[in-house]
Structure formats: C-alpha cells, structure tokens
Amino acid sequence: MNLYRPPSLTTRCRDWMGQQWAVIGGVLVVVAIIVVAHRSAEVFRVTTIEEPGWEAFSRAHAVAEFGDDGYFVRAVQHGYNLFFYTEKYAWRFTRKRAGDGHNSCASCHTVEQLAYAFVNSDREDPALQRRVSFEERVMRCYAGQMDGFVPTRYDPAVRDLRILARMVARHLNLGEGALRDET
Amino acid sequence: MLSNLFRIKWVRISTIITLLAGFYFAAVVAHQQRAAQREQPVLLTDNCRAKLSRYGLEGGEYYRSPYRRDPGTMVPVRRGYSVADIRAIERGCVIIDDLQGEQAQASIERWNATRFVRGQQTSCDHCHQGVGDKQGADGRPQIGSLSLGASWVMADMYDRFTGLLLPFELRQMQCFINSSNGFKPNIADDLIRDVTAYSRFLSAALDLRIGQRYPEQGIDEVTVSQTLKRGDDYVRGEALYRQKCARCHGAQGQGLRQDGRTLVPAVAGPDAFNLQSRNNFSFVSTILPGFICRNMPLGEEGSLEPQQCRDIAFFVSNLPRPAGDKQGPLRAAWQQLMMHGMPPLVGLMSELTHGTGAP
Numbered sequence: 001m002n003l004y005r006p007p008s009l010t011t012r013c014r015d016w017m018g019q020q021w022a023v024i025g026g027v028l029v030v031v032a033i034i035v036v037a038h039r040s041a042e043v044f045r046v047t048t049i050e051e052p053g054w055e056a057f058s059r060a061h062a063v064a065e066f067g068d069d070g071y072f073v074r075a076v077q078h079g080y081n082l083f084f085y086t087e088k089y090a091w092r093f094t095r096k097r098a099g100d101g102h103n104s105c106a107s108c109h110t111v112e113q114l115a116y117a118f119v120n121s122d123r124e125d126p127a128l129q130r131r132v133s134f135e136e137r138v139m140r141c142y143a144g145q146m147d148g149f150v151p152t153r154y155d156p157a158v159r160d161l162r163i164l165a166r167m168v169a170r171h172l173n174l175g176e177g178a179l180r181d182e183t
Numbered sequence: 184m185l186s187n188l189f190r191i192k193w194v195r196i197s198t199i200i201t202l203l204a205g206f207y208f209a210a211v212v213a214h215q216q217r218a219a220q221r222e223q224p225v226l227l228t229d230n231c232r233a234k235l236s237r238y239g240l241e242g243g244e245y246y247r248s249p250y251r252r253d254p255g256t257m258v259p260v261r262r263g264y265s266v267a268d269i270r271a272i273e274r275g276c277v278i279i280d281d282l283q284g285e286q287a288q289a290s291i292e293r294w295n296a297t298r299f300v301r302g303q304q305t306s307c308d309h310c311h312q313g314v315g316d317k318q319g320a321d322g323r324p325q326i327g328s329l330s331l332g333a334s335w336v337m338a339d340m341y342d343r344f345t346g347l348l349l350p351f352e353l354r355q356m357q358c359f360i361n362s363s364n365g366f367k368p369n370i371a372d373d374l375i376r377d378v379t380a381y382s383r384f385l386s387a388a389l390d391l392r393i394g395q396r397y398p399e400q401g402i403d404e405v406t407v408s409q410t411l412k413r414g415d416d417y418v419r420g421e422a423l424y425r426q427k428c429a430r431c432h433g434a435q436g437q438g439l440r441q442d443g444r445t446l447v448p449a450v451a452g453p454d455a456f457n458l459q460s461r462n463n464f465s466f467v468s469t470i471l472p473g474f475i476c477r478n479m480p481l482g483e484e485g486s487l488e489p490q491q492c493r494d495i496a497f498f499v500s501n502l503p504r505p506a507g508d509k510q511g512p513l514r515a516a517w518q519q520l521m522m523h524g525m526p527p528l529v530g531l532m533s534e535l536t537h538g539t540g541a542p
Contacts, residue, residue, distance in 0.1 A: 071341045071348050119393065122380060124267040131267060131376070153370055163339050163348065170394025176335075176387035177246065177261030 048077040051085055057111075061171045072163065075156075079164025082157060083111065086146065090157045094148035105161070108145065111168045118165035119174045134162055217295070221373065225273035226288055228280045230314050235276060238388035242266055248388040252323075258390040268380065275381025278374065279331070280314045282306040282363070285444045296374055300365040301505070304438055304445045304454035307378075310362060310462075312478060316385050317399070324389070325484070327403025327477035331378075332385030336393050337400055344461060351379055361460040364505045405472035409489040415467065420498030423491055427480055428499075434533070435526050436502050451502030452522050458514075459507025463500050471496035 007015070017024065057080055058064065066072050081089045086104035087096050096103035105114070121134035138158050143150045151157045169178075188194055227235070239249045243263040250258060264272070281287070282296050283306055308314055315331035318324055324333070338351035347353070352370045355378055359365045368374050391397060425434065431447045432438060438449030449455040456462050462471045472492035478484055487495070503521035506514045 072339075075348055120262050122376070122383060123262070124265040126265075131271060131380075133371075133376070159348070159350070162350075166339055166393055170392070173392050175259070175261070175390055175392045176383050179245075179260065179262055 048074050048081065050077070051081050053084065054080055061111075061168060063167065066167070072167075075160045075163040076167045078156060079160035079162075079167075082161055083109075083114070083164060090142065090146075090148075090151075092149070093142040093151050093155075093157055094146035096146055096148070102145070105141070111164065112172065114161070114165045115168035115172055115174060116178065116180060118162065119169055119176055119178050134165070138162070217373075221270070221274070225270055225277060227273060228277055228286050230280045230308075231273065231276040234314050234316065235273065238384075240264065240269060240272060240384065240388075242269055246387065248390065250388055250390070252390060258388075261387050264384075271377050271380040272384045273381075275377035275379070275384075276314060278378055279307040279311060279381065282308075283445070298366070299359040299368050299374070300363040302364060302449075302454035304440065304449050305363040305365075305456070306445065306448070307358070309448040310474070315382065316389070317478070319484075324397070324399035325477065326398040327401065327473055328399050329401060329474075330385070330397070330399035331382040332389050332391050333397040333400035335379070335382040335386045336391045336395060336397075351382065355379070361507060362456045362462065364455070364457040364460075402470050402473040403477050404469035405476055405489045405492050406469055407467075407493075410493055411490045413490060415493045415497035417494075417498055417501060420494035420496070423495050424498050427487065427491075428495065431480070435529060436499060437526070450499050451504055452526070453505060455502075455504045457505040457507045458510055458518065463504065465500050468493075468496050468500055471500060 054077060058077075063073060063076055066076070078089070083105045086106075087094055087098055087100070094103070102108065109117075117137065118134050121137065122131060124130065125132045135153050135158050138161050139150045139153070142148050142157070172178075189198075237249070239247070242265060246261045246263045248258040248261075278296050282300060283303060284297060311317075311329045311331055313325070313328065315329075316324070317328035317330070324330055334354070335351055338354070339348050341347075342349035342354075345357075350370075352375050355375050356367050356370065360367050385391075424436075428436075428450075432450050433447075436449060436451030436455065438445065438452075438454060439447040462468075462474070464470070472489065472495070475495055476485070476487055476489060476492040480486070503518060503525055505522070506518040
C-alpha cells in the first residue's frame with residue numbers, strides 16, 4: 001500500500017513562495033517603482049494648465065507673437081508655472097510646500113531679473129572661480145534656496161525656465177551681456 | 184608559477200583593486216593635464232586673431248564693440264569679460280577655425296576636439312565660414328551664412344527636423360554627429376561650452392538681440408518657387424559641378440589636402456558629412472542649394488541661379504558618403520562599398536572615355 005500523499009496545491013505554492021521570496025520581493029519592488037514613476041507621468045504632459053496671472057503675463061510680454069499654441073509657447077507657459085508655482089510644478093526638486101515662505105522662484109526674483117541673468121550667464125563667477133551656466137544656477141537654486149534636489153540639465157524644470165527667460169529677454173529687447181542701466 | 188599565485192584569493196582581490204586604482208589615477212592625471220592645458224594662454228589662428236581684435240575683445244568690467252551695423256549707430260555697453268571668459272571665447276574661436284588642430288603647436292591635440300570627429304578633413308568653418316561670422320565686401324553679414332551669433336539668439340526654438348525645442352548645445356552635438364560624421368560630446372563638455380562662449384561673444388559684438396531674426400541666421404533656403412520649376416536634375420547638376428565646383432572639390436568631391444592641411448573640404452567620400460546631415464537630402468533639398476547659392480563658389484558668391492544650386496545640390500547629395508548612426512549596419516556597409524569602390528571605377532571609366540583619370 002502506497003502511503004505517500006502528494007502535497008496539496010496550496011502547500012506546494014506556499015513552499016515555492018517560501019523558496020523564492022527574494023525573487024518575488026525584488027519583482028514587487030520593481031513594479032512599485034514603475035507604478036510610482038508613472039504616477040508622475042503628468043510632469044511630462046504636452047499641454048499646460050493655465051494658472052492665475054498667465055493671461056495678463058502673456059498679454060504684457062506679447063507671448064502671442066510666437067503663436068497661440070505650439071511647443072515654444074507651451075514651454076514658456078510651463079516656465080511661467082514653474083517660476084510662480086514652483087512648489088506645485090517642480091515638486092520633485094523642492095522640499096518647500098504651499099504653506100512655506102519663499103517657496104517659488106518668484107519669492108526672490110522677478111522675470112526681468114531672470115532675463116538679465118540669462119543674457120549674463122556663462123561667465124566666470126569670482127566666488128567659484130569658474131564659469132557658471134544659467135542652467136547650473138537654476139540647478140543650484142533647486143538644491144539650495146528651494147531646499148530640494150538637483151534636476152538634470154535636460155529636465156523640463158530647467159529647460160522651461162531658460163525658455164521663459166529667453167522669451168522675456170526678447171520682450172525687453174536684450175542682447176548678450178546687457179546691463180540693467182544700458183546706455 | 185603565476186597561475187598558482189592567482190589561485191590565492193587575496194592575490195586576486197588585490198590585483199583587481201590595484202588595477203582599478205591604476206585606472207582611477209590615470210583618469211585623474213589626464214583630467215588634471217586637461218585642466219592645466221585650459222589654463223594656458225590660447226594660441227590663436229590668424230583668422231581668430233583678426234576677428235577678435237576687430238571686435239575689440241579685451242578684459243574689463245565693461246565691453247563695447249567697435250562694430251557698426253549701420254552708420255551712426257553704436258553698440259551699447261555690455262558686461263565685460265574676465266580672463267577666464269576671454270580664454271573660453273578664444274578657444275571657441277580656434278575650435279571653429281581649426282577643429283582638427285592643423286595649426287596647433289607641436290603634436291598636442293587641441294582640447295581633445297578631434298575625439299568627436301571622424302576623418303581628418305571636417306572643420307566647423309567649412310559650413311560656418313568667416314569663423315562663424317561671414318561678411319560681404321561691404322562689411323555686412325552675409326545672408327544665409329549660418330552665423331553662429333545669430334544662431335545663438337534664436338536657439339531654443341522648435342526644430343522641424345528633430346521635433347524638439349532645440350538648445351544651442353544640442354545643435355552643436357548634432358553637428359559633431361552628422362556634419363563631422365563623428366561622435367556626440369556631452370552637453371556640458373568644455374568643447375561645447377567654449378563654442379557657445381564664442382557664439383555669445385559674436386552676438387554681443389554684432390549687437391544681436393535675443394529672439395530676433397537676422398538674414399545671416401541659418402540657411403537662405405532655395406524653395407521650388409524660386410527655381411524654373413524644371414525639377415532637380417542629376418545630369419545638369421553633374422555638368423554644373425564639373426564646371427563650377429570640381430576645380431576645388433575634385434571631380435569626385437573628395438576635397439584637397441596638402442602637407443597635412445585641408446585646403447578644400449570633401450563633399451563626398453569617407454571624409455564628408457554623412458547621410459544624416461541636414462545638408463544631405465537625396466530627393467528634394469532646399470538647404471544645401473541655399474548654402475551653395477549664398478556661399479559658393481568662394482569669392483563668387485551669388486553668381487549661381489537658384490535652379491543651378493538645386494541641380495548641383497541634387498548631384499552632390501547623391502554622391503557616396505558615410506551612413507549616419509540611425510541608418511543601420513546594412514546601409515553603412517553599402518555606403519562603405521560605394522565610397523571605396525566607386526571612385527576607382529569612375530576614374531577608370533573617365534580614363535577610357537576621355538583619356539584622363541578623375542582625381
């Protein structure tokens with residue numbers, strides 16, 4: 001008489017999972033990272049949300065000269081959102097929240113200052129004793145003043161601020177190295 | 184004996200650690216050498232010396248360019264340049280004028296520029312003539328001359344070829360990959376930053392304003408409406424090429440090199456721009472004809488009709504040249520075969536029919 005009883009399916013599953021826990025755990029971690037990463041997919045959306053003040057800003061700076069819509073205008077608008085609502089649009093790179101003081105670029109700068117900084121960038125910084133680009137300045141702001149993290153140079157959080165600065169510089173008719181009291 | 188030694192675990196581990204440390208220190212030394220080289224005064228080429236001196240590049244708190252776009256106008260005072268800024272501008276100028284380091288002192292490669300270039304011929308100033316700032320006899324910028332200063336002020340705009348808001352740095356990277364048939368530098372590479380510094384200086388010297396269009400920017404494209412609407416013709420193009428271009432570029436577009444220097448760049452063959460370059464469109468092109476009409480032949484710019492430029496460009500675009508990095512290994516192999524197999528065959532045919540071999 002054969003006394004051997006094969007283990008039930010539940011038991012076999014439990015044993016197998018017991019042996020493979022490291023693999024299953026790893027897969028779950030990867031899946032979790034993918035899910036979290038895709039949660040932030042809206043950061044890279046091609047359309048932009050119209051925040052308060054955009055309409056007036058757009059009219060005052062003649063953004064429509066570049067068209068009503070299009071990649072450049074959207075980037076300018078995203079730059080505007082980043083500049084005035086940093087905690088909302090660059091949340092990945094700042095620890096500042098809506099209730100904090102000095103939580104956006106606009107807390108310290110005006111867009112005109114941004115434009116002048118852009119045309120005077122890529123120059124030697126005596127304090128650092130090396131040449132510093134506009135993008136690096138923005139990255140430093142995120143890490144320092146915004147008490148956050150450094151985005152890459154390619155990130156829209158950097159690129160669109162540069163494009164906003166470029167658009168304002170165009171509106172102010174600035175050239176390379178323009179000074180505030182240009183004569 | 185040695186194999187026995189390597190069986191001991193700590194010997195294996197310490198060998199690996201020693202090797203890694205060796206690589207690390209070699210990289211540190213190379214980096215320090217490169218940094219030290221960048222601190223040295225820049226040996227300017229003749230063209231750069233003339234260009235920068237004409238625009239009054241000097242250190243100081245303020246900068247005012249002596250250039251006048253129109254009589255009676257003055258370029259406003261700008262922020263001045265430090266010694267480090269000036270060195271970056273000078274390096275950028277030399278890179279544009281002499282990418283291959285043909286005029287460099289001794290055998291030191293200048294700032295590793297040729298790491299990103301294949302072949303010995305390509306140089307930025309072949310397309311960006313006049314060291315990126317070509318001007319006519321009247322001293323005004325040449326229309327459609329790919330001016331670097333004018334490109335800088337219009338950077339970041341939507342680019343129809345890539346579908347990107349194309350930064351100036353990324354455009355330079357494309358030049359290295361396609362027009363120089365080479366490799367992509369990092370966006371923050373010193374090479375890219377130096378060329379950007381020079382381009383920005385040009386825009387300051389010429390008093391160009393951010394986001395404005397200037398005639399010297401990019402290419403003055405030749406559209407079909409400007410032509411006789413006879414279609415682009417390979418045979419007409421070949422005849423025109425032989426008549427107008429072959430005396431410098433060679434019958435098969437291979438360029439001319441003498442004493443280790445490129446006198447005339449190749450427009451076909453292994454040393455030319457590759458299939459992915461914007462210069463190259465095998466069927467319909469408006470860009471290369473635009474360049475030819477406004478910038479060629481040297482000294483006789485503007486002497487060709489739009490239809491002639493289209494025909495020449497059509498012929499040149501169909502000459503064999505390297506494949507781009509997106510065209511796959513089969514196309515690359517085919518292009519290699521054509522580049523190396525066709526010239527001797529064409530030369531032989533020419534000798535049989537006309538009694539003279541094509542150079």
